[in-house]
Amino acid sequence: MPRPVRFNIHPILADTKDSISMVDKMPEGYGGEGFFAAKLSDVVGLARKNSMWPLPFATSCCGIEFMATMGSHYDLGRFGAERLGFSPRQCDLLMVMGTIAKKMGPIVKQVYLQMAEPRWVMAVGACACSGGIFDTYSVLQGIDQVVPVDVYVPGCPPRPEGILDGFMKIQDLVGQESLRRRNGDRYKELLGSYGIQ
Amino acid sequence: MALNNETIKTRLIEKFGDQVSNFDEPYGLLTFEAPKEMNLKVMQFLFDDEQLRFQFLTDLTAVHYPDKKDRELAVVYHLHNLVDNIRIRFKVFTDINKPDIYTATQLYSSANWMERETFDFFGVNFVGHPNLKRILNVDEMNYFPMLKQYPLEDQTRVDKDDAMFGR
Numbered sequence: 001m002p003r004p005v006r007f008n009i010h011p012i013l014a015d016t017k018d019s020i021s022m023v024d025k026m027p028e029g030y031g032g033e034g035f036f037a038a039k040l041s042d043v044v045g046l047a048r049k050n051s052m053w054p055l056p057f058a059t060s061c062c063g064i065e066f067m068a069t070m071g072s073h074y075d076l077g078r079f080g081a082e083r084l085g086f087s088p089r090q091c092d093l094l095m096v097m098g099t100i101a102k103k104m105g106p107i108v109k110q111v112y113l114q115m116a117e118p119r120w121v122m123a124v125g126a127c128a129c130s131g132g133i134f135d136t137y138s139v140l141q142g143i144d145q146v147v148p149v150d151v152y153v154p155g156c157p158p159r160p161e162g163i164l165d166g167f168m169k170i171q172d173l174v175g176q177e178s179l180r181r182r183n184g185d186r187y188k189e190l191l192g193s194y195g196i197q
Numbered sequence: 198m199a200l201n202n203e204t205i206k207t208r209l210i211e212k213f214g215d216q217v218s219n220f221d222e223p224y225g226l227l228t229f230e231a232p233k234e235m236n237l238k239v240m241q242f243l244f245d246d247e248q249l250r251f252q253f254l255t256d257l258t259a260v261h262y263p264d265k266k267d268r269e270l271a272v273v274y275h276l277h278n279l280v281d282n283i284r285i286r287f288k289v290f291t292d293i294n295k296p297d298i299y300t301a302t303q304l305y306s307s308a309n310w311m312e313r314e315t316f317d318f319f320g321v322n323f324v325g326h327p328n329l330k331r332i333l334n335v336d337e338m339n340y341f342p343m344l345k346q347y348p349l350e351d352q353t354r355v356d357k358d359d360a361m362f363g364r
Contacts, residue, residue, distance in 0.1 A: 102335045135362060137342050137351040138334060 041179045048092070048118070049174040050080040052167075055091035057111065059098025062125035065157040066097050074160035079167055088114040093170060094147075099127035100140045112147040113196065117182050120170055123149045124163055126156040148190055200248060200281045202227040208249060212242055219288075228286040236274075236289045237299050243276060243285075244304060251276040251285065254301065257311035259319040261293075263345045269293035272321055274301070291321070300326040318343035 027046060029038030054076075058066055070076050070084070085091040088111045100108055112121065123143050126132035129152045131141035143149060150173055153166035181187055191197070205227060209217050217239065219230040231239050243251040255275040262269055268290040277284045291298060300323040301308040312323045313332040320341035323329055331338065340347060350359075 103333070131357075135351075135357065136349050137338075137347075141351075141354055141356060 041177070042175075044179065045175040045177060049171040052079070052081050052093050052120075052170070052174065053083050053085050053091045054081050054093040054095050054122075055086065055088055055111070055115070056084055057094060057096045057098075057108065059096075059100060059104070060127070062097035062128070062157045065160055066095065066124065066163060069160040069163045074164060076164065076167065079164070079171065081167065088112070089116065091115060092118065093120045093122060095122045095124055096128045096143050096147075097124040099132065099134060100143055101138050102140050103138075105140045105143075105146045108143055109146045109194075109196075118174075118177070120150045120174065121147055122151045122153065122166055122170055124153045124155075124166065125158060126154060128152075129154060132156060146194070148194055200278070200283055202283075202285075205249065205283070205285060208246070209239075209242075213239065226284055226286055228288065230288045230290065233272075233289040233291050233298055236272075236287075237301065237304070239287065240274065240276070240301060240304055243287075249278065250280055251278050251283075253277040253279050254305040254307050254311075255284070257301070257308055257315060259315045259321050259343075261319060261344050265290075267292045270296050270319060270321055272298050272315065293320075296321045297324050298322070299324050302326060317341070320344070 027038040027042035029036055029042070031037070056063070056066055068074060076082070081093075088094070092115075094112060094115060096108060112119070121143075123129045127134060127139070128143050131139050133156070135141070140146070151166050151169050153162055155162050158166075202222060202225075206220055206229075209229065213231070213235070216235055217229050217231050219228070221228045240251075243249050253276065255277045256273075257275075258273050260271045260273060262271065270293050271288050271290050274287045274289075275284065276287060289298060296319075298321055300312060302312065302323075302325070309327070310332060312321075312326055313329060315321050316323060316326075316329050317331045317334050318341060330336070334342065350357075
């Protein structure tokens with residue numbers, strides 16, 4: 001005889017009058033019957049952000065939280081990131097999850113260099129953001145010493161909801177990126193400061 | 198007679214006399230010491246003898262005792278007899294200014310990487326090792342981090358200062 005349910009017996013039904021949609025807002029444009037005219041960067045951004053292919057560079061405990069994020073309960077596939085690649089040549093988003101030692105730094109940089117533009121980097125967890133609790137001679141104090149990072153997700157380890165929130169922020173960045181950004185001087189200067197041509 | 202700590206101690210003393218010393222049994226693990234020139238002879242004896250058969254090197258590491266002058270670095274070998282399930286610990290001491298120890302790689306292949314790790318962290322020079330270079334730390338590192346005089350934090354970092362991080 002199973003125990004009677006004690007919790008969540010009066011669930012609050014979700015308010016779906018303003019129905020939940022994946023896209024926060026449609027890109028601005030002029031539409032009519034059978035056509036819709038919008039800025040190219042908006043449409044391209046919309047397409048890119050809803051089909052990011054992440055490269056999970058999972059090193060330690062944060063990798064386990066990422067595995068949970070990819071599982072069915074906190075599903076990363078809802079955001080279009082179902083297809084994980086382990087080859088940097090095919091991926092847009094490098095998610096560095098876990099402690100990176102100083103010996104691993106050049107390897108992370110090599111993986112970043114092998115990715116094709118446009119590419120984004122997400123540092124998940126305290127160790128990837130800043131070295132975490134390991135302020136030692138062997139741990140790299142943050143991967144932003146070797147690669148430029150777009151989004152930092154703090155936590156030790158961050159909850160899957162935190163990783164999803166970071167992913168949604170990456171999506172905001174991707175959706176609003178100008179098509180000329182990667183050719184501009186400021187970006188070149190940023191990469192130059194890391195020694196990347 | 199059954200193999201236990203007493204019989205091992207007796208066999209060692211009858212073979213090496215007073216060169217093996219400092220017999221102790223912390224938590225039941227027989228521990229003894231020998232001069233550093235004898236380390237291979239002792240280990241070879243423990244390996245080859247039909248009764249002793251210590252043919253598995255579990256661990257090879259070092260300990261830094263900064264206060265014991267002329268005996269600062271101790272290289273510790275943990276040997277295991279897989280057939281009779283007996284473990285022993287064997288220590289050799291060396292001066293930190295001349296930390297040369299004969300390598301155990303001819304006898305135990307697992308000593309290869311373990312000696313590289315001991316070199317990487319303590320600076321023990323294993324004479325005769327085929328490839329003695331740093332294994333876990335960055336190759337450009339110019340000091341041996343596990344010696345007691347070096348703090349845990351990297352002293353060359355620029356973005357964190359000790360005051361803010363409570364040191």
